[in-house]
Amino acid sequence: MTVETAAGDTPPEPELVQLLTPEGQRVPSEHYDPLIADITGDDVRSMYRDLVLGRRVDSEAVALQRQGELGLWASLLGQEAAQVGSARALRPQDHVFPTYREHAVALCRGVDPVKLLALFRGVDQGSWDAVETHFHLYTIVIGAQTLHATGYAMGIQRDGAIGTGDPDRDAAVIAYFGDGATSQGDVNEAFIWASVTNAPVVFFCQNNQWAISEPLERQTRVPLYRRAAGFGFPGVRVDGNDVLACLAVTREALQRARDGEGPTLVEAFTYRMGAHTTTDDPTRYRLNAELEHWKLKDPIERVKAFMVRGDLADQAFFDGVEEEADELAVHLRAACRALPDPTPTSIFDHVYVEPTPDLVAQRESMTAHLDSFEEEAAR
């Protein structure tokens, strides 16, 4: 899907893969339709459910942060389709390297959302099993995980788990990152490295138009997907608010990787509807009109419209999902508040695999110090 332009030409409007219009109309595509030909009404309903539950986990977490139950939260609002569509393209053996915002991907990978809350509450350092869920822990230094993903992909390559034609064996890696991250050296080095080693990795950029307060123009003069051409692999821009298109495009990219054909850059064109994190106030740097414009492209509404149009679901179904989301919310609130506080000496737990004598001594001295308070209290 790369677009070649001769030097000096004004670039044409970038192509945007879209299979569902904002009004929920299905846009036929000769190229992409076969990639989702197997998708049944059940599949669409189940994706709708993931979108709604993803959004609900997110809004509950924001509320819990406001109530002082979480230290921080990075909202995914507006990016549900990019996350669910891409995550639903994964096979169990594929491995995910997320940023700090991929909560709906986590959900699709079977990560218990209470564990996401636990991380942001600070009771642990991330307690889901990254091996079992094939969902790595969150990375917050911008862009670093793209290199880790590339290295992991090289491991898959070395294991010979690509290009065998066995759908249960061939694996790929997907690295999530933002538009802002594309400016980092790490990300560009990951592109180069993946390209020359033909690593089975999909670079999935959620271009949500903002990097905290910096608009996209600060990071690039060309549409991001077109950068891939310079690195020597395909780039494609997909409507990030269209779950079907995200599914189709990511499926294709992952399959190329699993088949041993190397990396792809997917640019999911979307919008960060909320604040950067709960400490941010976006009204200070962007216009409300922009937000209103993107509300019309809501990723969940368009699937709903599509389902209604095609008689894929009735009101009872939508009510049922809503009810399930309400129940999930009640569960999350209670489970979050019930999470046990960590013990102070746990700070020494994961510094080294084998603790050093220095650390053992520091831990013992802290334990003695804490015990002295308890003795005092007991007196």
Place this chain on the structure above:
Amino acid sequence: MAVMSYRQALHDTLRAEMLRDPDVFLMGEEIGRFEGSYKITAGLLDEFGPKRVRDTPIAEEGFTGAAVGAAMLGLRPVVEIMTINFSLLALDQIVNHAAKIYGMFGGQRSVPMVIRTPGGGGQQLAATHSQNVELFYAFTPGLKVVAPSSPADAKALLLASIRDNDPVLFLENLALYNTKGEVPDGDTAGEIGRAAVTREGTDITLVAYSRMAHVALQVAEKLAADEGISAEVVDLRSLRPLDRPTIIESVRKTSCAVVLEDDWLTYGIGAEVAASISDGAFDYLDAPVRRVAMAEVPLPYAKSLEVAALPSANDVVTAVHQTLDAVGRRSVGAH
């Protein structure tokens, strides 16, 4: 003389230097429209325009390296790195280039740039965002590192840093931005490499910098009020050059010292201070120099765990007691 916050002192000084010298310009993530992650550059984009207040892409090595280049031809870039943690992405440009170009090119070009960046844990920002790694820079010949703890020093040392002909890492601290103090009028630059005795005392010397210099003063007041112990506080203000004579002079007077630092103990700034004391005041010492530092772990994110890992005022009091007890001097102060 006006009372203002540390943040305001930095802001006003940046503005004054930009008015004074057209070669001074600012670069960094979010410093323009957003006015800086910690609002130090508020209003400067509007006043000076995008040529002199440059919002950068998220590319720390990129804009730090660009500042090195700009500085070589005489501009005076003041780079803001969101927190010192992200300076690690620019380590090569800072340590291998900013610090070395003057020497590697036979003194032909110096690199008169400033990197402003806050350190500091305790803000629930988790391990990769809560480090105090000024040591990496204080370790490097060719760089200067200053770490003011008061609004007055923030002003005096920022003036000095911008006017200095060598690269300066200007360490701020997240916990200091809202602290207030008197700031002299005028534009007299401070002297880089000069510590200050911020409280005189006779029983023990507390050596600290940045946030811990505040903690030292608080502890000294408390020790005086509760126990009649007279602690002298030396605020280093500059980590490289390090003002050894002031430290040594104080310890020769008090005969014992505790060093406070917000970084990790092993190989930390306190180790250098303790070695300096041992070199210059060994015969005067009544007790070993103690250091109060952070637990040697990546700083956790949970509030309660941060508190457990970071050095506290109580830890300093305990260290003072242990030091004085070791030589039977605590009772002296008590009457």
